[in-house]
Amino acid sequence: MPTPVIQVTSLAKHYKVPVREAGLKAATRSLFKRTYNTIKAVDEISFTIQPGEVVGFLGPNGAGKTTTLKMLSGLLFPTSGAPDVLGFQPSRRQADFLRQITLVMGNRQQLAWDLPALDSFELQRAIYGIPRPEFLKTRDEFIELLDVKDLVKKPVRNLSLGERMKMEIIGALLHRPRVLFLDEPTIGLDVTMQRRIRSFVEEYNRRNGATVLLTSHYMADVEALCKRVIVIHNGRLLFDGDLAVLLDRFSAYKTIGVTTGGTASWHQYGEVLGQEAGRVTLRIPREKTPEVTARILAEQKVEDLTVEDPPIEDVIEKVFSQESAEAK
Amino acid sequence: MKRHVDFYLTNMKIALLSQFQYRAQNYFYMIGMVAEPVIYLVVWSTVARQQGGTVGGYTAGGLAAYYIVWTLVRNMNIVFTPYGWEERIQRGQLSAELLRPIHPLHGDVAYFAGWKFVVIVLWLPIAAILALIFRPVLHPTWLQVLVFFLSIWGAYLIRTMLLALLGMIAFWTTRVGAIYELYFALELILSGRLVPMTLMPAGVQNAANFLPFQWTFFFPINALVGQPTTAELLTGLGMQALWILAGVLLVNLVWHFGIRRFSSVGN
Numbered sequence: 001m002p003t004p005v006i007q008v009t010s011l012a013k014h015y016k017v018p019v020r021e022a023g024l025k026a027a028t029r030s031l032f033k034r035t036y037n038t039i040k041a042v043d044e045i046s047f048t049i050q051p052g053e054v055v056g057f058l059g060p061n062g063a064g065k066t067t068t069l070k071m072l073s074g075l076l077f078p079t080s081g082a083p084d085v086l087g088f089q090p091s092r093r094q095a096d097f098l099r100q101i102t103l104v105m106g107n108r109q110q111l112a113w114d115l116p117a118l119d120s121f122e123l124q125r126a127i128y129g130i131p132r133p134e135f136l137k138t139r140d141e142f143i144e145l146l147d148v149k150d151l152v153k154k155p156v157r158n159l160s161l162g163e164r165m166k167m168e169i170i171g172a173l174l175h176r177p178r179v180l181f182l183d184e185p186t187i188g189l190d191v192t193m194q195r196r197i198r199s200f201v202e203e204y205n206r207r208n209g210a211t212v213l214l215t216s217h218y219m220a221d222v223e224a225l226c227k228r229v230i231v232i233h234n235g236r237l238l239f240d241g242d243l244a245v246l247l248d249r250f251s252a253y254k255t256i257g258v259t260t261g262g263t264a265s266w267h268q269y270g271e272v273l274g275q276e277a278g279r280v281t282l283r284i285p286r287e288k289t290p291e292v293t294a295r296i297l298a299e300q301k302v303e304d305l306t307v308e309d310p311p312i313e314d315v316i317e318k319v320f321s322q323e324s325a326e327a328k
Numbered sequence: 329m330k331r332h333v334d335f336y337l338t339n340m341k342i343a344l345l346s347q348f349q350y351r352a353q354n355y356f357y358m359i360g361m362v363a364e365p366v367i368y369l370v371v372w373s374t375v376a377r378q379q380g381g382t383v384g385g386y387t388a389g390g391l392a393a394y395y396i397v398w399t400l401v402r403n404m405n406i407v408f409t410p411y412g413w414e415e416r417i418q419r420g421q422l423s424a425e426l427l428r429p430i431h432p433l434h435g436d437v438a439y440f441a442g443w444k445f446v447v448i449v450l451w452l453p454i455a456a457i458l459a460l461i462f463r464p465v466l467h468p469t470w471l472q473v474l475v476f477f478l479s480i481w482g483a484y485l486i487r488t489m490l491l492a493l494l495g496m497i498a499f500w501t502t503r504v505g506a507i508y509e510l511y512f513a514l515e516l517i518l519s520g521r522l523v524p525m526t527l528m529p530a531g532v533q534n535a536a537n538f539l540p541f542q543w544t545f546f547f548p549i550n551a552l553v554g555q556p557t558t559a560e561l562l563t564g565l566g567m568q569a570l571w572i573l574a575g576v577l578l579v580n581l582v583w584h585f586g587i588r589r590f591s592s593v594g595n
Binding site for chain 2: 070073074075076077091093095096098099101102103105110112114115119120122123125126127128129
């Protein structure tokens with residue numbers, strides 16, 4: 001078993017936040033006596049990530065995903081639990097550690113606004129002390145992978161959001177980090193641009209064996225890149241394992257699509273979600289799927305039949321709602 | 329060391345490229361800045377003429393030289409402001425800088441140093457026009473020119489440290505503006521920015537000796553336009569070096585505690 005790249009044991013981050021009622025009286029009182037609430041942004045989570053793994057970090061807004069990424073990249077001191085990333089304690093922010101990681105945040109702007117991205121890449125070279133031949137090789141490889149040969153020569157201010165994001169990603173990976181923390185890297189981008197960035201991350205991981213921890217609200221990102229997912233909610237870890245297992249455990253239904261030439265009463269097999277032009281979509285309890293599929297094939301004139309898991313968004317929603325119900 | 333030199337040169341190049349994009353804005357800003365020394369110059373030249381030609385040892389031509397050189401020194405003194413620190417800390421831009429394997433202050437020093445080269449090029453025509461109008465009188469020796477050149481960079485570094493210290497207060501409070509205004513008032517009186525220090529009362533001059541401000545304005549200007557002795561010139565450079573060193577130590581100390589707070593609260 002190789003040494004884990006990321007090792008997190010009982011990691012927590014608590015914030016003390018001043019609170020008061022509305023109004024002048026409460027404001028005056030708070031001048032003399034402040035009341036605080038403790039917010040558990042991350043509450044004793046533990047996991048390990050092996051070299052080369054691409055892990056999806058899922059949770060609703062405010063779940064603690066970004067806080068965790070910030071603790072792992074060294075931007076935040078944990079309240080408890082000392083995470084280990086590449087054998088370093090991130091909060092010490094040693095130069096040797098920082099040279100091996102990157103944190104890409106979808107809403108952060110790192111490039112010089114008025115200059116072509118090529119100039120900003122040059123600055124990245126100097127910041128990370130990348131030898132020039134290696135820098136040029138990496139830069140040109142990334143430019144080709146993302147197909148941005150002409151864009152890198154335009155001032156960044158003249159680029160679209162998606163084009164800028166491509167430049168941001170190139171800039172963030174020029175030093176070929178071994179660990180990538182990607183926080184919503186495709187936020188606000190159109191489907192084509194999302195797909196481009198997704199395949200770039202996949203290719204980077206394949207070529208460099210890098211470890212990736214990714215948060216995204218776009219499940220397509222997670223499905224395409226991550227075999228394993230970690231789900232957190234209200235700072236607590238709800239699930240850590242294969243995406244397939246998550247789907248298995250939390251999806252109570254499957255969808256059966258049938259293309260048929262015949263006419264029949266489809267309600268006998270399950271809930272009919274849609275029926276048009278010889279195509280029927282049914283929702284079937286998960287455990288009954290094999291039996292119902294066999295019956296349909298035996299009893300109906302079937303031209304085509306598909307069995308699908310429900311959209312991953314629905315599954316994740318179910319994980320959260322189940323957890324909330326348990327909390328009550 | 330080699331890595332730092334490369335970083336500084338590249339960052340300075342980026343600053344040059346960026347600021348030449350803003351050449352018109354830079355120019356208007358510099359022209360606007362000329363109003364302040366011209367007012368001082370007109371007032372003190374009038375006083376000098378009414379006092380028989382000199383005031384505090386300065387002739388009208390000497391005062392013209394003082395305030396024209398002032399315009400360059402003032403531009404050399406522009407550094408990353410406390411307002412910039414406030415924004416950087418509160419809006420979380422600092423987070424991105426902390427992820428780099430180099431202290432953010434190196435980036436500030438390098439970037440503004442690169443900008444200075446743009447400033448110097450843009451300043452030359454302004455200085456020429458002011459010289460045509462106000463007829464400055466100055467006869468510097470080569471040593472004075474050399475010391476002046478070194479001291480404007482010393483002034484730049486001292487002020488960088490001072491304003492970084494002020495700016496880092498934003499780690500603890502959300503408003504550093506008020507403290508910056510107080511600093512600004514002290515600097516105006518104790519630096520030679522308002523009037524040459526030799527025109528100030530003896531008490532103010534004594535107090536200024538123990539403070540960093542005059543080494544950022546009066547010393548560089550006087551090094552070029554006054555008649556300082558060699559010992560005074562070298563002592564001045566030494567004082568600048570001491571204040572830079574003290575500034576670096578203090579900045580590191582405040583940074584150490586400030587960054588702990590930033591990392592506890594986050595942004």
